[in-house]
Amino acid sequence: MSPEGRPTSAAQTSLSRIMTALDTNLLGTVHGGVIMKLVDDVAGAVAQRHAGGPAVTASMDEMTFLEPVHVGNLVHAHARVNWTGRTSMEVGVRVVAEPWNEVKPPTPVAAAYLVFVALGPDGKPREVPPVLPETDEDRRRFAEAEIRRTHRLARREAILRSREQGHAEV
Numbered sequence: 001m002s003p004e005g006r007p008t009s010a011a012q013t014s015l016s017r018i019m020t021a022l023d024t025n026l027l028g029t030v031h032g033g034v035i036m037k038l039v040d041d042v043a044g045a046v047a048q049r050h051a052g053g054p055a056v057t058a059s060m061d062e063m064t065f066l067e068p069v070h071v072g073n074l075v076h077a078h079a080r081v082n083w084t085g086r087t088s089m090e091v092g093v094r095v096v097a098e099p100w101n102e103v104k105p106p107t108p109v110a111a112a113y114l115v116f117v118a119l120g121p122d123g124k125p126r127e128v129p130p131v132l133p134e135t136d137e138d139r140r141r142f143a144e145a146e147i148r149r150t151h152r153l154a155r156r157e158a159i160l161r162s163r164e165q166g167h168a169e170v
């Protein structure tokens, strides 16, 4: 029996961190990898909350860095399930930054889409509850996630076909 559906709002959550000198790259701004870790953490939390059990990152694509992040920024990563398949889920993450000690509107600094796959006790993919979009925005995100899913599968197919035709693997 398939698991019962869950609304988008049920699993959505946020993670926040203040950036310190330990988070910088050689240019003095915050390393992109630090933001990616925060994104993977919050998306993983949302995926596991939605799936009701363990879920692993299968892919992270369209990670966009919009503005540099600085030491002393309070960074918030907001995540939600955009779309569900049979065993996989697309999680969308929006990252914003604000000064830790001043009241200013948060600036969008990054965005990403990740695919998580739920695992059963045998370590194999297991069915996830279908996400039930509630608002027009949820429905728009769901439709756009389906377009990304189609492109991901088409890209994978095309690469496999190219390999079968004898092009060398890198």
Ligand SMILES: CCCCCCCCCCCCCCCC(=O)SCCNC(=O)CCNC(=O)[C@H](O)C(C)(C)COP(=O)(O)OP(=O)(O)OC[C@H]1O[C@@H](n2cnc3c(N)ncnc32)[C@H](O)[C@@H]1OP(=O)(O)O
Binding pocket: 040, 041, 042, 043, 044, 045, 055, 056, 057, 058, 059, 084, 085, 086, 087, 088, 089, 115, 117, 125, 152
């Ligand atoms: C100081 C304060 C700290 C606070 C801190 C808090 C942290 C609080 C939260 C922590 C949260 C952490 C979260 C971290 C999460 C990890 O870090 S997980 C570690 C990294 N990831 C891994 O190790 C995964 C390794 N990969 C695998 O195990 C396998 O490839 C997978 C992903 C299970 C897929 O297995 P498979 O046999 O290929 O599966 P298959 O049956 O072919 O496909 C299953 C589904 O996956 C989809 N799929 C498979 N591959 C892909 C792909 N590459 N792209 C897209 N979809 C795919 C298929 O389309 C299919 O979807 P459905 O049609 O069923 O919906």
